[in-house]
Amino acid sequence: MSETDTTPESESTATDADEDEGRGERVRRYANYAVLLVLGILAFVAVIQLYLSVSNAIRTWIEPEYRSLFQAAFNLVVLLAAGLGISYQLRRLYG
Known part of the structure; x- marks a missing residue:
């Protein structure tokens, strides 16, 4: 037999090791x-609670005639932050 010949046992051991490694990678990916x-x-829960708390603080601290203005400004900031986050993620995925 020459040095380049492999036995079926060594091929099956290498294949089993590759399958185990692939399985481990898959389990690690699913865990992540x-x-x-x-x-x-x-x-998500923290953002909802923060949004409700800020809205409550606006109702408590801001005079009634300015509440809608402050609420609109806060909603605009939240909308812009969400838009930036979405565009960043889309660039990462498809970019």
């Missing part, structure tokens, strides 16, 4: 997605 999902849900 799960962590990202949980953190995303936590961030």
Whole structure:
């Protein structure tokens, strides 16, 4: 037998190792997605609570005749921040 010949046993061992490595990568990727999902849900809840708290603070501290102006400005800032975040993510994905 020459040095370049491989036995079926060594080929199956290498294939099994590659499959195990691929499986481990897939599990790691799914775990990362799960962590990202949980953190995303936590961030979503925090953003909703922050939005409601700021709206409540505007109702408490701002005179009634200026409330709609402050609420509109706050909503505009939130909308611009969301638009920037969406455009950044779209550039990352398709850019």
